[in-house]
Amino acid sequence: MPIRDRFDQIPGSAPGVGYTHAITASGQLAFVSGQVALDENGQLVGADDFAAQARQALRNLANVLKRLGATWGDVVRFNWYLVDTSELPILRQIRDEFILPALDGRPAPASTLIQVAGLFRPDCLIEVDAVVAIP
Template sequence: MPAEERLTDVPELPATPGYAHAVTVSGKLAFVSGQVSVDAAGCVVGVDDLAAQTRQALSNLHHVISRFGADWSDVVKFTWFVLDASEVQTIRDVRDEILRPALGDVHNPASTLVQVAALFGPDFLVEVEAVVAVPREASDV
């Protein structure tokens, strides 16, 4: 796995709620465009349901990273765009529900969450993009 070290303890900073302050990598990186809650037909999934939209957006993201032979343990950074940052715990809960089986006790990737006035479609509540350390055996993709 090219995600080599997750910096989680910085004495001068408060503890994070489950994500790494920084992640070091080696090898090739993939910068994955923001994913929203649409199904394969382009229909919005989970209108007015942040948890359902987060699950679908992460599912879509996983489909993309899988094409590189990557999994959640290879994600080094998430950037989240949300309409309501006060709902961050819903996003954290869904993220952990999906990532915990793959990461075990390893901290989540580095993460940034930004509240925005709008996303590109009026029904979207969340968008997530990622930086992925492409596994060495898949670096020819």
């Protein structure tokens, strides 16, 4: 596996909750474009339902990972874009449903979460992109 080290505990820094401060990797990287809650027909899944949109965005990301020959355990970084950060507890729960089983107890990927005024469509509530270390 190209992921070499995960630095989840850094002296002098607060512990990461659901993320790792830094990850080192070697080999080929893939930079995955932002995924939103559009289904395979381009239709929005979960209008006004953050949980449904988060699940669809992660299903879309899972499809990209599969095409790359990767799994959630190969993701080294996430960028999350939320219209409303009060939805963070829901996002953490859904993120953990998708990602934790693939990590086998290893720390989660590095991560940044940004609250945005809006996404490319006003009915989209979440977008996620990723950097993947190709196995």
